[in-house]
Amino acid sequence: xxxxWGGSVLKQAITNLGSRTLDALWTVGLAMRFFVxxxxxxxxxxxxxxxxxxxxxxxxxxxxxxxxxxxxxxxMVLGLQGYETLQTYGAEESLGIVVALSLVxxxxxxxxxxxxxxxxxxxxxxxxxxxxxxxxxxxxxxxAVDPLARVVAPxxxxxxxxxxxxxxxxxxxxxxxxxxxxxxxxxxxxxxxWSQMQNxxxxxxxxxxxxxxxxVFGIAVTAIALFEGYDAPPTAEGVAGATTRTVVTxxxxxxxxxxxxxxxxxxxxx
Amino acid sequence: xxxxxxxxxxxxxxxAGIVALLFLxxxxxxxxxxxxxxxxxxxxxxxxxxxxxxxxxxxxxGVVVGRVADIQFDDDNYxxxxxLRLDKRYAFPKDSSAAILTSGLLxxxxxGLEAGGDSxxxxxxxxxxxxxxxxxxxxxxxxxxxxxAQEGAPQ
Amino acid sequence: MQNDNLIxxxxxxxxxxxxxxxxxxxxxxxxxxxxxxxxxxxxxxxTLLRLIxxxxxxxxxxxxxxxxxxxxLDRDGLCRLRRKMGMLFQFGALFxxxxxFDNVAFQLREHTDLPEDAIRDLVLMKxxxxxxRGAAQLMPAELSGGMARRVALARAIALDxxxxxxxxxxxxxxxxxxxxxxxxIRRLTDTxxxxxxxxxxxxxxxxxxxxxxxxISEGVIVAEGTADEIRASGLPFVHQFVHGEADGPVxxxxxxxPYADDLRLGGQRA
Numbered sequence: 200x201x202x203x204w205g206g207s208v209l210k211q212a213i214t215n216l217g218s219r220t221l222d223a224l225w226t227v228g229l230a231m232r233f234f235v236x237x238x239x240x241x242x243x244x245x246x247x248x249x250x251x252x253x254x255x256x257x258x259x260x261x262x263x264x265x266x267x268x269x270x271x272x273x274x275m276v277l278g279l280q281g282y283e284t285l286q287t288y289g290a291e292e293s294l295g296i297v298v299a300l301s302l303v304x305x306x307x308x309x310x311x312x313x314x315x316x317x318x319x320x321x322x323x324x325x326x327x328x329x330x331x332x333x334x335x336x337x338x339x340x341x342x343a344v345d346p347l348a349r350v351v352a353p354x355x356x357x358x359x360x361x362x363x364x365x366x367x368x369x370x371x372x373x374x375x376x377x378x379x380x381x382x383x384x385x386x387x388x389x390x391x392x393w394s395q396m397q398n399x400x401x402x403x404x405x406x407x408x409x410x411x412x413x414x415v416f417g418i419a420v421t422a423i424a425l426f427e428g429y430d431a432p433p434t435a436e437g438v439a440g441a442t443t444r445t446v447v448t449x450x451x452x453x454x455x456x457x458x459x460x461x462x463x464x465x466x467x468x469x
Numbered sequence: 470x471x472x473x474x475x476x477x478x479x480x481x482x483x484x485a486g487i488v489a490l491l492f493l494x495x496x497x498x499x500x501x502x503x504x505x506x507x508x509x510x511x512x513x514x515x516x517x518x519x520x521x522x523x524x525x526x527x528x529x530x531g532v533v534v535g536r537v538a539d540i541q542f543d544d545d546n547y548x549x550x551x552x553l554r555l556d557k558r559y560a561f562p563k564d565s566s567a568a569i570l571t572s573g574l575l576x577x578x579x580x581g582l583e584a585g586g587d588s589x590x591x592x593x594x595x596x597x598x599x600x601x602x603x604x605x606x607x608x609x610x611x612x613x614x615x616x617x618a619q620e621g622a623p624q
Numbered sequence: 625m626q627n628d629n630l631i632x633x634x635x636x637x638x639x640x641x642x643x644x645x646x647x648x649x650x651x652x653x654x655x656x657x658x659x660x661x662x663x664x665x666x667x668x669x670x671t672l673l674r675l676i677x678x679x680x681x682x683x684x685x686x687x688x689x690x691x692x693x694x695x696x697l698d699r700d701g702l703c704r705l706r707r708k709m710g711m712l713f714q715f716g717a718l719f720x721x722x723x724x725f726d727n728v729a730f731q732l733r734e735h736t737d738l739p740e741d742a743i744r745d746l747v748l749m750k751x752x753x754x755x756x757r758g759a760a761q762l763m764p765a766e767l768s769g770g771m772a773r774r775v776a777l778a779r780a781i782a783l784d785x786x787x788x789x790x791x792x793x794x795x796x797x798x799x800x801x802x803x804x805x806x807x808x809i810r811r812l813t814d815t816x817x818x819x820x821x822x823x824x825x826x827x828x829x830x831x832x833x834x835x836x837x838x839x840i841s842e843g844v845i846v847a848e849g850t851a852d853e854i855r856a857s858g859l860p861f862v863h864q865f866v867h868g869e870a871d872g873p874v875x876x877x878x879x880x881x882p883y884a885d886d887l888r889l890g891g892q893r894a
Contacts, residue, residue: 255479263482299497329720338717338776341677342731343706349734364486371489374497393496398533400498401524410490 230426237355237425240348250353251360258319258354258421259361263368265318266311270369273306274298274376281377282385291387295396298377303400303409304465307370309457312416314369315362316449320424323354324445327428328438351429355421362417363410370409408464415456420449508554509593510538513567513580518549519603520578521569527553527580534559537580553580555591562587566599578603627691630655630787630819631676636685638671645671646843649685653836655786658813658820660830662865663840669823670714672840673789676821677711678702689787707735710780710788714795716772718764718779724751725760728779735783750778754808770801777808787819788812794826802826806833827866831855839865 244251281297327350330336336346374396381387400406424445431441518540527535535555543550553567564585571578582597591597631653638646645668653659661669674680675687678694687694692705718727728747732738738746751757754774764772773793780788793805810833813820824830830837831851839847839854839862847854847862854862863869870876880886 252476252479255482256475259486260478260482263485303493303497333715333720334713334717335719337679338711338713338719340679341706341709341711342734343703344731344734361482361486364483364489367486367489367493370497371492374493396497398526402494402498406490406493406498409493 226430229430230422233426233429234422237347237351237422240345241352241356243348244352244356250349251356254354254357255361257322258315258357259364261322262315262318262361262365265314266365266369267372269310269314270307270372271376273310273369274302274373274378275380276376277301277306277373278377278380278385282381282387291385292391293395293399294377294381294387295392296399298381299374299396299400300405302370302373302377303405305457305461307373308366308409308412308416309453311366311369311413312362312420312453313450315358315365315417316420316424316453317446319358319361320420320445320449321442323358323421323424324428324431324442325438327351327354327425328431328433328441331429331431332433332435332438334433351425355425358421358424359414359417362420363413366409366413366416404464408460411464412457412460415460416453419452419456423449423452507557508535509557509591510552510554511591511593511595511597513551513553513597513600514543514546514548515551515567515569515600515602516548517602517605518551518569518578519571519605521551521580521603522578525577525579527555527582529559529561529582529584534582551580553597560590561585563589563591563595564599565591565597566601567597568601569603571604628654630690631659631821632686632688633676634686634688636675636687637683638668638675638680639683644843646675646840648844649840650845651838653819653821655819656813656817657835658810658822658833660822660824660834660837661840662823662825662827662830662837664825664865667840668843669825669840670791673711673791673821673823677709677789678705707731707783708786710783710785712773712776712780712788712790712793714792715769716764716776718767718772718776720764722764723760724756724762724764724767724775727764727775728782730779731782746782747778750782751775753781753812754778755804768801770797770804773797773801773805774808777805777812781812781816781818784816785818787821790820790822790824792824793822794824794829802829806830809833827868831866 277298278294281294282291285291285293285297327336330346330350336350339346339349378392382389382392427441427445427448428438431437521537521540523537523540525537526533527537535553537551538554539552541550541552542548551567555561561582562585564587566583566585568581568583569578570581585599629652631651633649633651636646636649636651637644649672651659651661651672661672663669671680675682676689676694678697681695689705690708692701694702694705697705718724719730722730725747728750729743732743732746736743748757748760751760754777756771756774756778759767759771759775764775767775777788777793790809793809794802797805806829809820809822812818822830822834831854834851836850837848837854838845841861847857847859849857855866857863857866
């Protein structure tokens, strides 16, 4: 009897696992198809660039405050912690390198993308989900206007454009924060701070790769946010769940992509 | 009316983003693409380059005059072939020497050039003949111990 | 010679997967008529509207609108047809990020190259027709349910369609708004030469304004006729519906095992 019972539980668990995996694959496939469809419907986002500019305001400008303030604080913390560690080796002058490299290569693109996911991504999902729940997307379809071209594509491109700009602003603010703490507060030599930084940070290897990362993150976060909104069950709970999923999924995807990109970009470069 | 204000904000945002990118490119980082456009390459061979890496600075009298462009290994002579890209504003005598030095005790390694007395200047693809290898700490300590041992021997 | 029937539905069947929703539907709507489709909640009325609008495809049978088979149209054909159709959604489905004016102007801006002056005049005319010219600059969030419904109606007739579909235009309205909306549907149909298809379960308001009524129950048409015929109908389902009786052919109780069995009266407990 016990054996039977255990067998049925095991069977249940395997069946569950199987159907969950199948569901996940299904969703990934659907998301991919959605992504390609959005790309194919992007004509209007560029022909009528006003639509995209409007969305740039909502995704980019409204994320500015959180990005700038977080960037400043992250930079200041890096300054304090970096100084603390470097002091042990008597290499305080290298503080500029530590701050700039960690921001430009990693923290800038990654933290900006995480903030972007929770600020703009969740807003996009909620907005699209609500438009679906209140039949606005259906209404648009019935007015012979394709919601993918009119609503989704401009938001997608606005997200892709604003992400690298936000990441750059985050890094710049961070460097400034590190400068404030290192030079103004602790009193490291200003010349050494900047020149060491300039010597160590390379435009192509560090800055450009950081920009490439943030573009990839922008594509990933915006596409996930739009897909979750478009795919959300048209109810209040459905939209709420989709908003949470956007933040969780896009954060995980950003971190995973970061690992892959870092492995590609910095492998073998000393 | 509302629209122009929104446009203004977006314009500000994009401008600020581009300024930040320029700041990162020019003030925080150095542009290798810009530098490499105007310079000439010379080659130096070393038996041991220690921890020298591509993009390490080349200094004369403490001033950065170029960077290490490339490091190759020559398996005929078992030597390291280091290509130095020098700023075209500066010219050096053909008999200048190159040494691999370390900034500080544990700092990064760089190539130090010592000017010679020749009136002929180094040109593109010329070779620097006199080179001094990197100092390997283990060898140094080994030699020091050996010397100490010899000092003590006669007694 | 123009076909007298704007909508012709023959032998229509529709279902999701194995779940059948509509079967064997035959329905016609003559030009210039207000036709109501009635039935209890969840009987497939809205599905029928979506089939007419081409948002869903029938499993069997044909839906013809203006002599074109909706299910066989390609994307462009469907777009062309939809420009001649208006649809009023259950809660209006106004675009929440635009003013009332921009909502009504939406289709004019998307589908025509009219100068802004002409659009302004047209929009104000449509808004005047529904009595809301004064509300042009309000946002949809500032409107009452009844007003939102009327704005949506103005939006539906913006391109002077030949057919307007109404999804539950009376749901959730107070008696005054109810009368206003009902009158508007009748008046606009007559003055603009439209054909209207109203999906509703509000029998009393509908009987005042419609020319012909179809009753749907459990996916099939159970009764049809003019308003007078329906009032005089002896069919038990129609009688129950018209007089709003709690129990009848549509039972009060959801199918369940016998009450006594469920309460375990007389039986031993397990």
